[in-house]
Amino acid sequence: MATFKDSLRTQTADSQGPANPHLLSIRNVAKSFGRNQVLRNVSLDVAEGEFLTILGESGSGKTTLLRIIAGFETANSGELWMGSERLDGQPPYRRRVNTVFQHYALFPHLTVEQNVAYGLRVAKRPEAETRQRVAEALAMVKMTAQASAKPSRISGGQQQRVALARALVNRPRLLLLDEPLSALDANLRRQMQVELKSLQREVGTAFVFVTHDQEEAMVMSDRIALLRSGELEQVATPREIYSRPATSYVAQFIGHTNLLKGEVQAGTVRCGAISWRTELPDGPALFSLRPEHIRPVQGASSPGAVRVRGHLLHQAFQGSTELIRVAADGGMVLTMRVASGSSLADHLEIEFSAADAVAVRESPERI
Amino acid sequence: MFSRAYKTIVTAPPLVWVTIFLIVPYALMFCYSFWSVSSGQTIVHSWNLQNYHELLRKPVYWETLLRSIWIAARVTLFSLALGYPLAYFLSFYAGRRKDLLYQLVIIPLWVSYLVRAYAWKTILGSDGVLNTFLQYVHLTSHPLEFLLYSPFAVVLTLTHIYTPFTILPIYAALEHIPRNLVEASTDLGATPTQTFWKVILPLSIPGVVAGATFAFVLSLGDFLAPLLLGGPSGIMISNVVVSLFGAAYNWPLGAAISLGMLVIVVNLLFLSEKLEKRWSFS
Structure with a gap:
């Protein structure tokens, strides 16, 4: 668990x-x-x-x-x-510690090369070493050709690279x-x-x-x-x-999920019309169940699977997969991910393994 | 988009204004500078370069001009020396009091120039506030004479009057510096001093140039401060022009000096704009 x-x-x-x-x-x-x-x-x-x-x-x-x-x-x-x-x-x-700023914060009055050399120059590193390290840093981010350009003359992606070189050159x-x-x-x-x-x-x-x-x-x-x-x-x-x-x-926050609110009693979770065995102590419990862990029942049920009947509510095409919203018996709505082009009946039975329902804590309210 | 008549009506008044009060006087001055004054105190409308010759020949004119430039240069320097730190403080450290302090910089500009110049007269005079105080604390036994009616008095007064003109553009330039550049500099290991010299100062140069131009041009052409506080040794070129157009009744020579000044100032403004462009990066 x-x-x-x-x-x-x-x-x-x-x-x-x-x-x-x-x-x-x-x-x-x-x-x-x-x-x-x-x-x-x-x-x-x-x-x-x-x-x-x-x-x-x-x-x-x-x-x-x-x-x-x-x-x-x-x-x-x-x-x-x-x-x-x-x-x-x-x-x-x-x-x-060095920082790459959100809007890069390149010095507008200095060239790309001078920007990258800035940290080494204020640290008063020997000039030969500075030049060599700056050249290496510019080569690393593929900006050698723009070394003598002012930041306003290069694109956003290039400014990003220069900002990176300017920070990393200080090791x-x-x-x-x-x-x-x-x-x-x-x-x-x-x-x-x-x-x-x-x-x-x-x-x-x-x-x-x-x-x-x-x-x-x-x-x-x-x-x-x-x-x-x-x-x-x-x-x-x-x-x-x-x-x-x-x-x-x-x-x-991370990906899609189904949050199932249930009640544990003597080793069994009850969650609307469905239930499964658990080792959790008695009391209320919350579970996260990813859509890809729910599948339509095909032929014989896999052992240990939790099953529920329901009907199709909504189908959202997402390229290689589709997100299907199913109204399960007992009032619960579950989202399931299936391969695109799967043929589904309007009334269907779906299942998931109990192990895929991950117990989560309820996030406390914070202002 | 707008009719021809509409455009004419809108643009005519300023054009007429500029023509009557700027172009015509300049043209007249230009003409006068090539005319001369006869012994009978009448202006002779015959074209010659006599006035310009006289300007170059008589040391009194170009010496006064050089002194004026020297005074204006000192005023500029002192105004920047006072104005930059103040603007810097306002922009970076004043915090919530920023707006209030900014207003305090502007308020002196509402007080008449004349009042401020006279104030210095009462401070610097031999019975003035400063001399009385110095004698009271026994730093001197008799009033210091050099305080008033000297180039020193002129430089002091002009610095006081024109410092706000340097603060405002410098402050504006400092406010325009993105603060993440300052953070980037410290992040890369620069101490606050290094950050100032390598990032803040270079990026505020347009403001410094604008402020310096204000202070220099305005004080170069000033005639009230030298008139009230300069004494014989603090005479500036504008006082010469005033007397030539007045008591001396030599309008042609006065016009020639004015044109010379105009050439200097226009060149300065040109240079100033070039410098500002060279140092602006937005």
């Missing part, structure tokens, strides 16, 4: 790995602007070389969390550790990316997702990537930290967060 606690356990298991101490530890960070509580008690660890995505809706506090790591905001309470070094209290220019221990792809159009965005991910593998720097796009988070991340109203709902790998959502909010 996967629960929220399980996901926490995975985390603590990670933190005890001897060869892999945490690069960054965020401990009980809280932040409010006036009366508006933006972050409450957020704790999160980032491992060396990891691609971690902070996912959340607008207003969830994800950008504030990133700005606290960068040093642009100060947390009201909590601590920030990078290895054995306390990070909060250090000004941004002393942190070995930060941690790179922060604040919705860096949100200003790009859909095609370029998909292309950059792939490029960014492979670049991250190549350089091996830990990335903390902020986005509101769950699909983007799934494609790119090693782990996703889902933030809601200033609190972490779940921190887990994309697969785990999808297949074992900890809360009803996570289940609904």
Whole structure:
């Protein structure tokens, strides 16, 4: 039985790995602007070389969390550790953290090359070394040809690459990316997702990537930290967060799901007209059931399957699959995913395995 | 879209205005500068370059012009030195008091120029506020004479009067700098000082150029401050022009000097615009 606690356990298991101490530890960070509580008690660890995505809706506090790591905001309470070094209290220019800003924030009065060289020049690195590292960084993001152009002369995607080179050339221990792809159009965005991910593998720097796009988070991340109203709902790998959502909010935010509200009594869940065996204690329970785990009954029933009769309500074509809404007997409406072109009767019987109904916690109301 | 008649009616008044009060006077001045004055104090309408010759020959004219440029240059420098930090503070650190402080910068502009110039007279005079105070605390035994009726008094007064003219464009330029550029700079390891020199100052140059142009051009042509506070050693070129058009009754020579000034100022404005364009990136 996967629960929220399980996901926490995975985390603590990670933190005890001897060869892999945490690069960054965020401990009980809280932040409010006036009366508006933006972050409450957020704790999160980032491992060396990891691609971690902070996912959340607008207003969830994800950008504030990133700005606290960068040093642009100060947390009201909590601590920030990078290895054995306390990070909060250090000004941004002393942190070995670099940021790729949402709108790139390239210096308009400097050329592409001067932008990339900026960090090395203010650190007063030898000029020969600076030139070489800048040339390498520009080559890495394929911007060598535009080295002497001003930022206003290059496209959005190119500015994005320059911003990336400008940050990575300093060899930060941690790179922060604040919705860096949100200003790009859909095609370029998909292309950059792939490029960014492979670049991250190549350089091996830990990335903390902020986005509101769950699909983007799934494609790119090693782990996703889902933030809601200033609190972490779940921190887990994309697969785990999808297949074992900890809360009803996570289940609904990531992909489609059916939320089933039931009552457990003596090892049996009752949920409208359906019921199945469970090991959960007595009391109310909530389950997430992905549409792809429901299927129409064909011939003999598979053993251990939960079945229910119903009639077809609505059919939404989605390319290779279709989402079918079925009004099940007992008043429940279930969404099921079937291969496109499946022929379905108006009245049908559907089934799912009890193991695919994942118990989730009800997400508490937060304002 | 609009009829011809409509356009004519709308554009005619400003055109007439500009013609009567700008183009005609300039044309007249241009003509006068090539005429001369006879011994009988009448203007002779015969074309010659005599006035321009005299300008170059007599040191008093170009010395006064050089002094005026020197005074204006100092006023510009001091106005920038006072105005930039204030504008910078307003834009980056004033927080919620920003609007109030901005108004406080503007308010002095509502007070008559004359009042502000006279105020300095009462401060700097030998029985003035400053001298009385200095004697009271026994820093001097007798009034300091150089305070009033000197180039110093002129520079001080003009700096006071024209500093707001430098603050406003610099403030506007600083306000236009996206704050994420400042954050990007610190993020890349630049200290606040480095960020100022490498990002903030370069991006505020258009404002500095505009402010410097205001301060320089306005103080170069000023004649009230030197008249009231300059004394004989603080005379500026405009005072010469005034006297030539007045008591000296040599309109042609006055016109020639005015045209020379006009050429200088127009060139400056040209240069200023070029600089502003060179340093603007939006």
